[in-house]
Amino acid sequence: SQTIHQWPATLVQPVGSPLSLECTVEGTSNPNLYWYRQAAGRGLQLLFYSVGIGQISSEVPQNLSASRPQDRQFILSSKKLLLSDSGFYLCAWRRATSGYTFGSGTRLTVV
């Protein structure tokens, strides 16, 4: 069966510090991978998606970047965090004709 791992669960980082969130998928190959951010009480906002190794599409201009160094690995990064980067970050995967499977999420607080 397919599983998705996302870590860490919570993170508190100072303003200006770097960020690296990692997501890995098991049990499937060539998945479409997604990074979402969710503000409190709001719906999910798509940040990045990838349809293959090294292929990244950005939906929202921001202080973040994404990379896909391996087929089942998706990384969200920032060189210098801003207060506005705080939120709940979710990694997800999907194959054609199926719904999304989400990771457990990372609660990021920038202080």
Place this chain on the structure above:
Amino acid sequence: LAKTTQPISMDSYEGQEVNITCSHNNIATNDYITWYQQFPSQGPRFIIQGYKTKVTNEVASLFIPADRKSSTLSLPRVSLSDTAVYYCLVGDMGDSNYQLIWGAGTKLIIKP
């Protein structure tokens, strides 16, 4: 990308059937309708998906009228653990690049 409209919140009681309706007036021919459930500090979880008429699985039913401009998620005999946010999404499942527009969802509160 089809936009959806749902009630912001709903209340119900344990043992009742709950129906949450979603409006998607500009749904496209290739679009499917998918519902997700989200608990606090967790990722959304797939509930059910359909294209037209009625779909039923072990946790819910999805009713879609002929014009497909709306859909209704039906949760039979809810319990306190069904308290969550429910999202209705519309998108072309066959398009590997499709993205969904996530609204604020419907916050369902089940009371004893």
